[in-house]
Amino acid sequence: MVVKKIGASRRKPKIAIIGLTSCEGCQFAMLDKGKRFLDWLAKCDVGEFRLVEDLPMKEKEQYDFCFVEGNPVTAENIKLLMDMRARCKTLVVIGNCAALGGVWELKNYGNKQKTIKEVYKKMKVANPDIKEVDNFVKVDLTIPGCPIDGDEFMEIANQLLKGRTPKIPQTPVCLECQKRGYECLLQKGEICLGPITLAGCNAVCLKSKQACWGCRGLLQGGQVQNLMKHLTKKFTKDQIYRVMEVFGARDSIMKELEIEEKKNKK
C-alpha cells in the first residue's frame, strides 16, 4: 500500500479532525474504514488529527474543512471549537455528542448537582448543562448517529472534496427498516422512535431487534403527535420520555410536539 506523504501538494484541501469530550467512537468509525479512509486522507492536507499524528498544534493554520466530534464540556473545549470555527470555511459536526449532546445530556433532565456528587466527593470539575455544538458556533453540515455510520461518512467526505454540499435525505428509519424486512418492534409493542427519526443508519439497530432510540435525531416533518398518540395507549409519558432522553433527542422532539399541538389547536 502506498500512502502519499501529507502536505505533498498545495492543491489538496486542508482538513482538521478534532475531538472535544466524547468516547471518540466516531473517529474510530472513520478509521475503521481502513484503506478507504486512508486513501481519502491522502487526498487531503491533514493539519490536525491527533489519532494518527503527534505533531505540535498548528495554531494559525486555515482550513477548508474542520470535522468536529464530541461535545464542548470544558472551557478548553469551547475555546478550541470557537477557534476552529474561525479558522475553517466548512464546519462539519460528527456524531450524536456534537449533534444532540450525547448520552451525557441525560444529566440535563435530572439534578446536575446531585449527579456530580455521585462521582466526585471533593473535586471541582466543569459541570455545565450539556448543549449541542450549534449553540456555540454555526454548523454547516451534520453527520448524526451514535456512532456515525462509516459508509455514510465516506460518501459525504468524498462529495465534500468534489466541492458538493451533500444533504442527508429526510426519510425515517422506519422506511429503511421496512425495506429490509425487519420485524416491526412498534407493532410488537415496544417504544420505537423509528417513525420520527432521520434515516441513514440502514436501521442497524432494528436488524438486531433493538428498537430505535433516536440517536440520529428528529426527522424534519416527523409526525411526533401521531407517534405519541400510539405509544401512550400502552406506555406512560414518563416511560416514553426516558427512551427519548438516552441519546439527547427528547428536547428537540418536545419542541416539535409543541409546534404540532399549537398548529392543530388553530
Added chain:
Amino acid sequence: MKIQINHIGKMEGHADFVAEILKGDVTSAKLMTTEGSRLIEGILVGRHFSEAPVITSRICGICPVVHKISSIKAIENAFKIKPSEQTIKLRRIMLLAQMIHSHALHLFFLSLPDFYNLENDFDFISRQPKEAESAIKLREWALKVIEVIGGRAIHPIACEIGGFKVLPKEEELKDLAKQREVLLKQALGLANLVMKIKYPKFSRPTTFISMTSDKEYPFYSGDLKILEPILKKKAKPEYRIISAKDFTKNIKEVEEPFRAAKSAELDGEPFMVGALARINNNSDKLNKLAKGLLRGLHWKLPQYNSFLNIPAQSIELVHCLEEICQLLEETAKTLKPEESWESKNRIIGGANPLGKETKGADATEAPRGTLYHEYVIDKNGFIKSCTIITPTVSFLKNLEADIMEYLPGLMKMDPKKRSIKIRSLIRAYDPCISCATH
C-alpha cells in the same frame, strides 16, 4: 525546571504532561487529563438497569464491547442470572476480537512509530507497508467478527442481559474462522516487527494485577491475581488471589485536584494492569504459538520494564487469534436458537425481577487491563449507585511513578528527543483517557 508536553497525540482521549524538576530531582510527574467529565456513574443513578449496558458502552469508542459485557455480567450477578454456555462463548469471541483490533491499532499506529522517531503515521505506513497492511487487515477482520455477533462493530447492539437479541448464522461464523491461516501469518509478521525493536532499558519493580484462571488465559471471567513486587534479589514472587467481586475492597480510587480522571491505589501504592500484567501472571496459559513467541524473547518473569507492554500485546495478539478461530469453529458447530433472559422477560423501565434491592459486580479483562463494573439496583429496577473502574484509572499512578524513575536519565538529552522518550513511555501503556474520564 518544568517539563511540559501539551496535547499528547496518538492515544485515546486528551491529556497533557507536566513534570517539576528541582536541582536535578524529579519532584512530580503528572498526566493531566484535559477532557470534560461525562459523569457516567452519576447519570446512571435513577436510570433503569436495562439501560446500563447501552449507556456504559458509550464510555469508550475503542473498547465498547468490554464495557457492555462487564455491565451485563455485573447485572446478571445482581439478579443471579446464569447465561447459557453458548452466550458465554459468543461473548468471549467478541472480547477476543476487540482485543485483536485494539492491540493491532495500538501496536502499529500508536506505539511503534515512536521507536523509529516518527511523529506521523503516514511516514510509518510508507516505511512499513507490509505490516501496515497486516494491521489494517487484522483490524478489519476483528471488527467484522464483532459486527456479525454484536450487530455493529462500535457500540454493539445484539448482546443483552442473559443472552443475545439475535444470533449470528452458522455460515457467518464458519466463514470468519476460515481465514485463520492468513490472519495468523499477518499477526506473526506484525509481532516480528514488534520483537525486533530495541526497547529502552528500564526497570521499576511494581505490583501487577490481572484476572487469573486455572483453565485458560483469562479475559472473560476468573479471580484477581495480585503479584507483589520482588524487591530482593533471588526472592521468589509472592502473590494472592482475591474474588473479582472484592475488587473495590482492595483497590481504592482517589481524586486529585489536577485532573478530572480519578486514579487507583492498592494499599496506597500504584500498580500495573494490562498486557504485561496478564503475561506476568498467566504466561503458562498462553496458546502454543504465543508461548513460542514469548520463549523466543528469553524473558525472566516477572518483567518490570513497562515498555515491554508493547511486545506483550503482540504476544496476546497471536494468542487471541489462536483462541478465537477455535472458538468460532466450535460455536458454529453447536449453534442453536435460544432466547435471551431480557427478551423473554421483555423488561421495560420499572421492573425488578427480584422485587428487592440487589447488588452485583464483576471484572473483565479489557485490552488495557482489568475493568470493573458494580451496580446497586433498587426494588423497582432503578440504579441506586454505580462504580466503574477502568484500566487507565488503575495504571495512571504507576505510569507517573515510572516517569519519575525514567526522567533523571533523560536530563542531558536534547528537549525534543526527551519529549519523544516520555511520550513513548506514556503510549507504551496504551492509555485511554476517554475511559479514565468517564
